[in-house]
Amino acid sequence: MLDFTYAVSTKVLFGKNKIERLDQEVEKYARSILLVYGSESIKKSGLYTTVTSLLDKADIKYVELSKVPPNPRIENVREGIRLCKEQGLEFLLAVGGGSVIDCAKTIAAGLYFDGDPWEMFLHGDSVIKDALPIGTILTIAATGSEMNGNAVISNLSTEQKLAIHHDVLRPRFSILDPTYTFTVPPNQTAVGIVDIMSHVFEQYFSPTADAYVQDRLAEAMLKTCIYYGPLALKEPMNYEARAQLMWTSSLALNGLLGYGKVTDWATHGIEHAVSAAYDVTHGVGLAILTPWWMEYVLSNETVEKFATYGRNVWNLSEKNNQIAAKKAIGKTREFFKSLKMPTTLRDVGIKQEKLNSMAKQAVFLGNLGKVKKLGEQDILAILQNAF
Amino acid sequence: MLDFTYAVSTKVLFGKNKIERLDQEVEKYARSILLVYGSESIKKSGLYTTVTSLLDKADIKYVELSKVPPNPRIENVREGIRLCKEQGLEFLLAVGGGSVIDCAKTIAAGLYFDGDPWEMFLHGDSVIKDALPIGTILTIAATGSEMNGNAVISNLSTEQKLAIHHDVLRPRFSILDPTYTFTVPPNQTAVGIVDIMSHVFEQYFSPTADAYVQDRLAEAMLKTCIYYGPLALKEPMNYEARAQLMWTSSLALNGLLGYGKVTDWATHGIEHAVSAAYDVTHGVGLAILTPWWMEYVLSNETVEKFATYGRNVWNLSEKNNQIAAKKAIGKTREFFKSLKMPTTLRDVGIKQEKLNSMAKQAVFLGNLGKVKKLGEQDILAILQNAF
Numbered sequence: 221m222l223d224f225t226y227a228v229s230t231k232v233l234f235g236k237n238k239i240e241r242l243d244q245e246v247e248k249y250a251r252s253i254l255l256v257y258g259s260e261s262i263k264k265s266g267l268y269t270t271v272t273s274l275l276d277k278a279d280i281k282y283v284e285l286s287k288v289p290p291n292p293r294i295e296n297v298r299e300g301i302r303l304c305k306e307q308g309l310e311f312l313l314a315v316g317g318g319s320v321i322d323c324a325k326t327i328a329a330g331l332y333f334d335g336d337p338w339e340m341f342l343h344g345d346s347v348i349k350d351a352l353p354i355g356t357i358l359t360i361a362a363t364g365s366e367m368n369g370n371a372v373i374s375n376l377s378t379e380q381k382l383a384i385h386h387d388v389l390r391p392r393f394s395i396l397d398p399t400y401t402f403t404v405p406p407n408q409t410a411v412g413i414v415d416i417m418s419h420v421f422e423q424y425f426s427p428t429a430d431a432y433v434q435d436r437l438a439e440a441m442l443k444t445c446i447y448y449g450p451l452a453l454k455e456p457m458n459y460e461a462r463a464q465l466m467w468t469s470s471l472a473l474n475g476l477l478g479y480g481k482v483t484d485w486a487t488h489g490i491e492h493a494v495s496a497a498y499d500v501t502h503g504v505g506l507a508i509l510t511p512w513w514m515e516y517v518l519s520n521e522t523v524e525k526f527a528t529y530g531r532n533v534w535n536l537s538e539k540n541n542q543i544a545a546k547k548a549i550g551k552t553r554e555f556f557k558s559l560k561m562p563t564t565l566r567d568v569g570i571k572q573e574k575l576n577s578m579a580k581q582a583v584f585l586g587n588l589g590k591v592k593k594l595g596e597q598d599i600l601a602i603l604q605n606a607f
Numbered sequence: 608m609l610d611f612t613y614a615v616s617t618k619v620l621f622g623k624n625k626i627e628r629l630d631q632e633v634e635k636y637a638r639s640i641l642l643v644y645g646s647e648s649i650k651k652s653g654l655y656t657t658v659t660s661l662l663d664k665a666d667i668k669y670v671e672l673s674k675v676p677p678n679p680r681i682e683n684v685r686e687g688i689r690l691c692k693e694q695g696l697e698f699l700l701a702v703g704g705g706s707v708i709d710c711a712k713t714i715a716a717g718l719y720f721d722g723d724p725w726e727m728f729l730h731g732d733s734v735i736k737d738a739l740p741i742g743t744i745l746t747i748a749a750t751g752s753e754m755n756g757n758a759v760i761s762n763l764s765t766e767q768k769l770a771i772h773h774d775v776l777r778p779r780f781s782i783l784d785p786t787y788t789f790t791v792p793p794n795q796t797a798v799g800i801v802d803i804m805s806h807v808f809e810q811y812f813s814p815t816a817d818a819y820v821q822d823r824l825a826e827a828m829l830k831t832c833i834y835y836g837p838l839a840l841k842e843p844m845n846y847e848a849r850a851q852l853m854w855t856s857s858l859a860l861n862g863l864l865g866y867g868k869v870t871d872w873a874t875h876g877i878e879h880a881v882s883a884a885y886d887v888t889h890g891v892g893l894a895i896l897t898p899w900w901m902e903y904v905l906s907n908e909t910v911e912k913f914a915t916y917g918r919n920v921w922n923l924s925e926k927n928n929q930i931a932a933k934k935a936i937g938k939t940r941e942f943f944k945s946l947k948m949p950t951t952l953r954d955v956g957i958k959q960e961k962l963n964s965m966a967k968q969a970v971f972l973g974n975l976g977k978v979k980k981l982g983e984q985d986i987l988a989i990l991q992n993a994f
Binding site: 221222223224225226227228229231232233234235236238398430432433436437439440441443444447448460463464467468471476479480 | 608609610611612613614615616618619620621622623625785817819820823824826827828830831834835847850851854855858863866867
């Protein structure tokens with residue numbers, strides 16, 4: 221086990237009607253807030269009214285930043301910073317999924333950054349010094365952004381999608397009410413399941429051989445996704461299925477699985493290059509790329525881990541490591557297919573002539589991955605296989 | 608999944624030489640502290656000198672409360688409170704295992720409690736309003752006290768051993784350096800392993816049927832104890848074995864496994880009655896009682912969970928639930944025996960005529976357990992079986 225510092229400071233209010241404690245939680249930090257949300261769906265569901273009524277009742281001033289898109293843009297961030305500065309706002313409340321939360325986090329950090337916020341993504345996390353406190357009300361189980369300090373933002377003008385990470389970006393509180401995800405449509409539910417599983421894979425597959433408890437915890441979360449994912453699709457209002465996926469999404473990327481080991485993140489790096497160029501939904505990109513990444517990095521060094529994955533997660537009884545590993549990758553592909561995910565880049569309209577520039581963009585900040593270090597040519601090969 | 612609030616605020620500094628950050632961490636809270644420790648072993652190991660040198664260098668004033676025994680007494684707490692009040696100390700630093708940490712926590716809360724600190728244990732957790740901040744340097748993997756808000760204290764005059772729980776008692780930071788446990792003798796190492804596993808059992812066996820991810824996480828931790836426990840006994844200086852057990856001890860009782868479900872804690876309740884009367888080591892008492900508790904609560908309602916435990920943790924392939932459940936309990940008993948734990952109360956010198964009063968003491972604050980509610984007669988039956 222490698223050394224680590226564990227500091228997962230987010231308070232999670234989990235369950236039905238936990239929203240009732242919103243005003244109490246916000247009041248600990250601020251009297252005026254930026255309310256960040258995405259599409260009109262929170263208005264249709266009634267959540268918008270619930271939130272604003274609670275804020276009004278507690279006499280908390282709020283200014284709105286709405287229409288934050290999936291794959292949020294640096295322009296949204298700039299607009300949020302402008303609003304906070306103009307109105308002297310003290311807190312950010314994100315109501316939505318990972319995109320909305322990531323946008324709020326970047327605004328929060330950008331307010332303390334001297335320069336255009338995009339520069340934070342180019343200069344590395346050490347330029348982040350502080351951030352306005354944020355809180356979240358989660359409406360989709362996927363990114364885990366509700367309990368961590370990561371944020372991913374797109375810059376369409378440069379065809380880049382990059383990430384920042386800092387403990388000051390961890391939400392102070394997150395309200396997780398599984399009933400808010402009852403109305404998440406099947407495709408987005410599936411995409412969320414893939415996203416959660418991909419976060420686990422990125423940390424599970426690792427050059428750190430000694431990470432026994434972390435690996436068993438990771439398998440526990442994968443099994444939960446495999447068990448409850450199909451159920452949530454079949455019965456969108458099954459509370460338990462929605463609750464298990466929601467809590468697993470938070471646990472999968474709050475630090476628990478990655479502390480004490482080296483983590484990979486190559487598949488995310490490649491996917492970010494793909495979705496920066498095509499605005500493909502993140503989870504769809506991951507569903508396509510993950511099995512191809514697995515096949516590409518399968519080697520004598522990694523075969524045992526893939527076989528363990530097959531035995532512990534997919535209950536394979538196969539004794540031969542090579543066969544077990546290949547079967548495990550096959551099971552992963554089948555499972556994503558059963559969630560109605562596309563299996564090739566061609567399926568989502570990507571053009572072959574774009575692969576070269578995506579590979580180049582993927583290594584913009586250096587080679588990707590730790591299980592196997594991937595240079596531009598490796599990534600191009602994976603993209604071609606996945607085409 | 609039941610509703611819950613997750614707020615695990617302790618910062619964990621995990622790894623070799625993390626002690627180097629001690630002064631920085633303390634200085635965030637205080638300039639004068641009560642240094643709480645137990646036996647002379649931290650002096651022999653050199654840890655005492657390391658700690659006091661760091662405090663001296665940073666010019667942090669410290670007053671010592673030493674000789675805190677295993678199963679710490681309310682007298683130790685009273686003494687600590689007196690020292691803090693007299694000297695105006697602002698922080699408690701516990702160097703040791705669960706006993707030392709629990710003593711420090713109770714001092715921390717007692718300073719804000721108007722009355723004798725033992726009354727906190729009799730009146731319930733709601734009387735706890737605040738506490739002095741505390742930090743810990745862990746020297747044995749067992750109780751998980753380093754990452755939670757629980758404290759257990761004995762009152763020999765009333766033959767009682769009772770617990771308090773409050774989020775304000777969570778340590779602000781805990782330094783977990785697995786090398787500090789290299790010198791833990793075999794018996795104490797074994798006792799620690801039993802303690803960790805018992806914490807998992809108390810949360811794993813539950814009337815809450817829907818706790819899938821929590822249950823798989825619990826199995827992950829049990830597997831870790833079963834895998835690394837014997838290795839740590841065989842190779843006391845095996846870093847990975849010590850590290851895995853240390854981190855698992857913290858995770859097993861920081862909230863992760865219990866949030867979202869009802870937890871049992873009957874075995875702990877019975878054991879506290881036993882060790883209040885006989886000063887038996889907590890983990891030894893648990894090792895004796897756990898398999899007997901399992902057998903006593905095995906029923907048509909609980910058989911499936913015990914069978915699942917056998918299949919997922921002990922890799923039993925047995926299809927019949929009754930047989931699998933009984934085998935799983937047998938495996939548990941065998942494992943504790945392999946750690947050289949006694950198997951009966953008689954083995955540790957307990958007299959049969961004491962069982963009645965222990966059973967009465969165990970229900971002092973009400974019936975025990977949730978898997979099966981245990982009254983005085985049930986507990987007496989378990990104690991007689993275990994005799």
